Amino acid sequence: MRSKPTSKARPGKPRPGLYIVATPIGNMDDITLRALDLLAAVDRIACEDTRHTRRLLERHGIEARLLPYHEHNAEHMRPAIMARLAHGETLALVSDAGTPLISDPGYKLVRKAIHSGIYVTALPGASAALMALTLSGLPSDRFMFAGFLPPKSGARRKALGELAAISATLIFFESARRLPASLADMAAILGTRDIAVAREMTKLHEELRRGDAAELAAHYAENGAPKGEAVVVVGPPMAAPAVSEEFIETRLAELLQTASVRDAAALLAAETGLARRPLYARALRIAGAKK
Numbered sequence: 144m145r146s147k148p149t150s151k152a153r154p155g156k157p158r159p160g161l162y163i164v165a166t167p168i169g170n171m172d173d174i175t176l177r178a179l180d181l182l183a184a185v186d187r188i189a190c191e192d193t194r195h196t197r198r199l200l201e202r203h204g205i206e207a208r209l210l211p212y213h214e215h216n217a218e219h220m221r222p223a224i225m226a227r228l229a230h231g232e233t234l235a236l237v238s239d240a241g242t243p244l245i246s247d248p249g250y251k252l253v254r255k256a257i258h259s260g261i262y263v264t265a266l267p268g269a270s271a272a273l274m275a276l277t278l279s280g281l282p283s284d285r286f287m288f289a290g291f292l293p294p295k296s297g298a299r300r301k302a303l304g305e306l307a308a309i310s311a312t313l314i315f316f317e318s319a320r321r322l323p324a325s326l327a328d329m330a331a332i333l334g335t336r337d338i339a340v341a342r343e344m345t346k347l348h349e350e351l352r353r354g355d356a357a358e359l360a361a362h363y364a365e366n367g368a369p370k371g372e373a374v375v376v377v378g379p380p381m382a383a384p385a386v387s388e389e390f391i392e393t394r395l396a397e398l399l400q401t402a403s404v405r406d407a408a409a410l411l412a413a414e415t416g417l418a419r420r421p422l423y424a425r426a427l428r429i430a431g432a433k434k
Contacts, residue, residue: 157184159231161256163249165242165268169345171202178266179203186232189224191239191247212236217248224252228261242270246290246316271344272314275374278351279312279339282379286312294321296328303332304409308419313377320368322375326360329377331406334413337378342369386415395426404430 162181167173182188183205189212190196200207212220228234236243236252243249256263272288289306292315293299306313317325319342329338335355342350350369352359356377363369391411398407408423 155184157181157233158262159228159233160262160264161228161253162233162235163243163253163263163265164235164237165266165270166196166199166237166240167345168240168269168271168274169343169349171199173269173345174199174203175266175268178268179205181266182207182235182237184233185235187227188235188237189220189252190237195239196237210234212248212252214248217251221252221255225255225259225261228256229259240269240271242268245270245272245288269345271341271374272316274344275339275341275351275376276312276314278341278344279376280353281312281337281339281376283312285310285379286314288314291316291318292325294318296324299325299328300332300406300409303328304405304419307333307409307413308380308416310379312379315375315377317373317375319371319373322368322373323360323364325375326356326363329375330356330360331402332409332413333377334380334410336381336413339376341374341376342371344374380413380416386417391415391417391422391425392429395422395429399426399430 162185164178164181165174166178182200185207187208187210188196189210191211191213193209193211196209210220210224212224224234236249238245238247238249244253253263276283276286287306287309292302315325322340326338326340329336333356335357337353338356338359339351339353340359352362354362394411394414395407398410402410404423404426408419408426411417411422412419
């Protein structure tokens with residue numbers, strides 16, 4: 144643990160403006176020395192949960208004035224924070240865990256500050272999405288962070304269908320209790336892909352489970368949904384072999400026995416790399432011929 148900063152060790156007053164500061168995602172010691180010095184020197188710290196942030200600050204011997212800023216009060220608090228910045232205050236923006244602005248309302252504050260000519264900079268650090276990607280063993284040269292998927296299956300499948308053809312590793316945040324259902328939808332829409340599910344990263348019971356979507360969905364369905372939140376890393380579409388017209392017709396007919404026209408087209412597109420729109424037209428024709 145870092146010793147408590149003394150008055151002699153404190154840096155000079157930072158330049159007035161907004162400082163985006165990454166904080167730990169689990170292990171409380173995963174914070175940079177620069178971040179600790181900055182948090183000790185700013186006028187105020189805007190944070191999601193003042194109790195959570197205060198515990199972090201107390202661990203490192205820092206006293207600070209905190210302002211709550213989260214999705215439920217952002218519209219009300221943003222003008223007040225902007226007024227402080229306009230009057231030359233130095234503010235830090237932190238989230239409960241990791242890098243601010245990733246799936247939180249911080250980007251609206253940053254955008255407003257930039258448009259108002261306020262000095263804005265960031266102090267890098269922990270990121271759950273990047274840690275999961277680096278641990279996954281999946282291609283990291285091209286990736287897309289897609290945030291949280293919709294909670295309901297129909298909307299979730301639609302969102303996955305829109306992402307199915309992207310030739311990149313996909314990163315999702317997901318509620319652990321929804322893991323079985325979300326992974327089952329990934330199996331149906333994305334087809335066979337390498338997947339890693341990361342939980343409790345940097346904590347005592349850190350877990351990273353690898354497999355394909357169907358295997359992982361079966362595991363969590365059998366063993367029960369874990370607690371907390373997870374990061375799901377999905378490998379890019381596998382190289383598509385050459386497919387014949389006969390195969391496309393036969394495979395669509397098979398898929399239509401258990402899937403809707405939209406899902407059958409999306410699944411075959413994920414399996415083969417073919418464009419989804421013409422496959423949808425074919426599936427619609429096949430489904431119509433059976434009636």
